[in-house]
Amino acid sequence: SESLQVGELAKKLNKETSEIIKKLMGLGIMATINQELDKEAIELIAADYDVEVEEEIIIDETEFENYEVVDDEKDMQVRPPVVTIMGHVDHGKTTLLDAIRNTKVTAGEAGGITQHIGAYQITNNGKVITFLDTPGHAAFTTMRARGAQVTDITILVVAADDGVMPQTVEAINHAKAAEVPIIVAVNKMDKEAANPDRVMQELTEHGLVSEAWGGDTIFVNVSAIKGDGIDDLLEMINLVSEVEELKANPNRTAIGTVIEAQLDKGRGSVATLLVQSGTLKVGDPIVVGHTFGRVRAMVNDLGRRVKSVGPSTPVEITGLNDVPQAGDQFMVFADEKKARQVGESRSKKQQDAQRKESSKLNLDDLFNQI
Ligand code: GTP
């Protein structure tokens, strides 16, 4: 804050209010105890006591925490759904996403295991869908634990020959806790041992009852490898997303969440962001978690340079002073000075917290040695 009352200043300096009032009078300022002092007056008095004034920047953290920024209903426009594919190891998450994209991510991955969260967009019948490919459920869990809600729909992949496994159940629990609708993709239908009825039966025990059995969970039989059932699955995603009435205001400064981030030798800090509301533009002053900067360049999921992206769009940005974490929220500011202030304040807070944590650890180590 830029101003302080006389009484408050006296308290901060550990002096009598009357003494401060006298000093102010000496400076030609007639003041009462409740008088607001401007920055200049505060600095003059402080200098007189040999005290350095450190400006305290008050950051409205609720701006960050309160994700559901209230927008006028008339500004809201339909946005693409953000879909997360979850399921047990090897049940075919990446292969399914490949089938959807018609590309070969699996072939390029080391050992065929998902190394990072990819975020991609496809268009089906003129409607855009955003997909997140998660390595297991770690990313989903980390993001949720950090207060970020990025997923609109979960595709639960269950291999028809393997059935419900521990991570299938975990995925169901995550989706339920986040109140995200689930579409079940019964995969590997091409296999001889495929038994979709068994999958339905097992999922019933976890509260997912197929529409065919009088429940309200959508089941789609697919073969990711053969490409069977993919169109049906996409159709169902469009249907669920219509029911959910997903909307955002594209005409505001962008907010959203970090999907992944790393340090790149050539480009510095590189972060994949999911814009959740507003439009993100090159040149925007931005705070991302405890990092900040100006959006230097943006690259979309096809590796193409873009100048601006709207809601539900994943984009890779450069220009941050440091590497943020997955699940961090980002926010664009009207001017760079404000972004820097907020960024530096958050960075300092984070460092303080880390220092506290490490000194605690040191003490613990000490006690353990005794
Ligand atoms: P993680 O990322 O390690 O959790 O695995 P994932 O769920 O992404 O599975 P992935 O797509 O890597 O597939 C695992 C194995 O199952 C691979 O050998 C795939 O070729 C195979 N697979 C995936 N979908 C199908 C399918 O529809 N039919 C058959 N027969 N095999 C499939």
Ligand code: MG
């Ligand atoms: Mg995978």
